[in-house]
Amino acid sequence: GAGVSQSPSNKVTEKGKDVELRCDPISGHTALYWYRQSLGQGLEFLIYFQGNSAPDKSGLPSDRFSAERTGGSVSTLTIQRTQQEDSAVYLCASSLATGVGSPLHFGNGTRLTVT
Amino acid sequence: GQQVMQIPQYQHVQEGEDFTTYCNSSTTLSNIQWYKQRPGGHPVFLIQLVKSGEVKKQKRLTFQFGEAKKNSSLHITATQTTDVGTYFCAGPYAGGTSYGKLTFGQGTILTVHP
Numbered sequence: 001g002a003g004v005s006q007s008p009s010n011k012v013t014e015k016g017k018d019v020e021l022r023c024d025p026i027s028g029h030t031a032l033y034w035y036r037q038s039l040g041q042g043l044e045f046l047i048y049f050q051g052n053s054a055p056d057k058s059g060l061p062s063d064r065f066s067a068e069r070t071g072g073s074v075s076t077l078t079i080q081r082t083q084q085e086d087s088a089v090y091l092c093a094s095s096l097a098t099g100v101g102s103p104l105h106f107g108n109g110t111r112l113t114v115t
Numbered sequence: 116g117q118q119v120m121q122i123p124q125y126q127h128v129q130e131g132e133d134f135t136t137y138c139n140s141s142t143t144l145s146n147i148q149w150y151k152q153r154p155g156g157h158p159v160f161l162i163q164l165v166k167s168g169e170v171k172k173q174k175r176l177t178f179q180f181g182e183a184k185k186n187s188s189l190h191i192t193a194t195q196t197t198d199v200g201t202y203f204c205a206g207p208y209a210g211g212t213s214y215g216k217l218t219f220g221q222g223t224i225l226t227v228h229p
Contacts, residue, residue: 033217041221042203042219042220042222043158043203043219048216056216091158104160104217105160106158108156108157
């Protein structure tokens, strides 16, 4: 079946502009995660959803970042007034559920470049 | 808060040599997962360990979970060029309402020289 789909795959934007990143998880997966990966670095947790609710938003770097999930499916990550330090690959992952026995399936990511 | 530390950050080996990466958590983990990310790719799930002292093998890869469930290791025997990539461990947050939050180690970047 189809994997996790993210769009766009690449996004170049000017500093100060808003961007919206989209994630379409695997059908039936209730948990959805957003991570950020800077060049050559590890995965920085941003937020996760269980269904449409986000129990943990502690990883969002600032109030310029927000995310929502509707219908227990598609999620969007919005970055307002982008800054150069926002440049990174934004990875989305989904899993059947949170907890034991639920590995994450990652999408190919959105590479965001802020000029 | 919970931290998952991974060492070494980099490992360069000759093809045929063994490789080990270690993962340590500041808190007890209910389970630990391992992922591999090829250059230019996204992380791909390798395995999950749940039980104290558990050992699992996948061909040349051996995964261990410590008795106290606070550390884990991945050992690759006789590395091949196809093993190149970054290996991450990840553990769920153990407390509060964030039990679904999966914290990743910094990763170990493995390069294999033919």
